[in-house]
Amino acid sequence: MDYFLDIFLIAISAALINNFVFYYFVGICPFIGVSRKIDMAVGMGCAVTFVITIAAFLSWTITTLILIPGAPLSSFVAGFFVTEAQAATIDLTILSYIVYIFAIASSVQFVEMYIRKFFPLLYKSFGVFLPLITTNCAILFACLTIMSNVAGVENPADAWGLGKSLTLAFCGGMGFTLAIVIMSGIREELDFCDIPASLEGAAITLIVAGIISMAFMGFAGVDSGLRKAMESGEITFRSQLKLPDSESQISVLLAAFTK
């Protein structure tokens, strides 16, 4: 139950509350560059989501199996050269950035080959933007977040598993897609407006992005509120469902929110 709550909160946090574009400022370059037409924006968003999920899978696997101290594969290989105890302390996390960027480059290459084979028209319309996904900050950012939750936690039991990592990556990608589609819709309308010449292009995009970012700030506190409401065990449904740790039953859902 707790696990699914965590996954759900990670999902809405990555997609809405801490949106990759409007809160963390990653993925701005394609956000400004590709958001002129809605269909291109949707295509770019889906491609980025695809790449981010594959890259997250690769980076989680490599981090857990090779890079962190005490990882199975690296201590197995090191066990041939040094003692068991020393092999368990080998820390390869200094290589993590290089490994991630090459994992991302390979994912992009893989996705490029896939799209060229199965969607040749889409491939043509993407042009040079597809290889440019490698330099999209959002993908590396997702890998870094996963690394900090796997290698950077004090308590090994808190380290993220594959499920949470993939949720973060996929929902982060979905949040990026949402952002870029909203922006492209607005920009299609802006084409009919009378914008001062100096603000045309990137400048007006950034100002509009600022306004949307203010709107997204309204989501702040949603995940903590949900978590508090569900963890304190003060919600029961009208049926006989009783959460395992609640001693009392408060019958109305609203009571939990009017504290």
Next chain:
Amino acid sequence: MAKDPTPLERFIQGIIPENPVYRQLLGLCPTLAVTNNMKAAMTMAGAVAFVLLGANILTSLIRNLLKPHLRIVIFTLTIATFVTIVDRFLAAYMYTMSKSLGPYIPLIIVNCIIIARCEVCASKQSVVTAGADAMGQSLGFGLALASIAAVREILGTGMFFGLRILPLSWPDWVIMVLPPGAFFTLGLLLGAVNLIESYREKGRNKG
């Protein structure tokens, strides 16, 4: 074919005419993220300067050995190594700053400025030119970061580099240190730079 730009030309071009943020629109991620305050912005500018200088010089040294289809791999490898060195260095000697900059230092790896400079200048010209280009571009980047960070920090907290500038009665425009403020500041300053550039164009065309 026009003559290749000299080192001095490369240096001067990088500061304002070909400013990486305002004219080329590259490297916007750190520009928006770390410009909450001047200290973080200057640390980021220093880190980018180190990586850009190192990557440019190394690429320029091996420029005759680069195979066309492997050069991006080599650029990426070089940049990733330098960024790792900078990141570890910051974690060792400026720990609190490293924690507040967080994931944005490793994001220098995918900062388009560095790959673009390697591609455009360092892989084709000599070490001195590449070095001058790196210094010019990093100076330009630092200037851009400073301009945005100054606006955000002064309006948002009344401080500059942590020192009180505006009187305490100033109602802090907290929105400036939050994400929307970053977008607004960059957008408006970009508009201002475009306006100045268009006036200079008109002046050039008239004369």
Next chain:
Amino acid sequence: MEKLKNNYIVQAWLVLLLTLCFGSSLAGVQILLSPKIEANKINETRQKIPGLILDKAALERLEKEGGSLEIKPKTIRVTKNNRIVFYKVFQAIENGKVSGWVVKSSGQGYADKIELLIGLNPSLNKILGLFVLEQKETPGLGNKITKWQFRKQFILKSTNMPLVASKTGATSPNEIDAITGATISSRSICSIINTAVKEIRASLKENPINLKPMK
């Protein structure tokens, strides 16, 4: 000879050479810098501990005498909702006597996790200090929890009753003033402190670590 030249591995000799060079330089950086980074991580918490247990006068006295607090880190296991949670606790010992505990506790704030260091007296019933390690609350509103003006309300508060953040002004000894416009952040701090103290007390009752003076 042509076939050899077209072999990918031969063409990539530069990449492989660079990989070796970069790998060794990174290994060098790791060897040089990682002790310092580890020390930074540990000191980040340890440096705060004397300030959380001793008051200003005692701190100055300690500095003048050139003495130092001996700090013993411990981990306390607490079973909560069928999950095991670990608390990192520091025992502060001065001249062989336990002068206090510092508990590192975290919980959900308004925006994200808030991490606290709570200084407690040896019998865990009075708060001696409070420090906010990490918070991502709203700048200008929620992040006022780091200010001394807010934190000093907790000093010398008794933990026998749960602390409550009051919007209208503290009236009873277990109430503190919430920050205007940041009620949820203030309430989160209180609940993190209450939970930590309650769980550590319960756990120590089950398996007591020495609360008595140590030799």
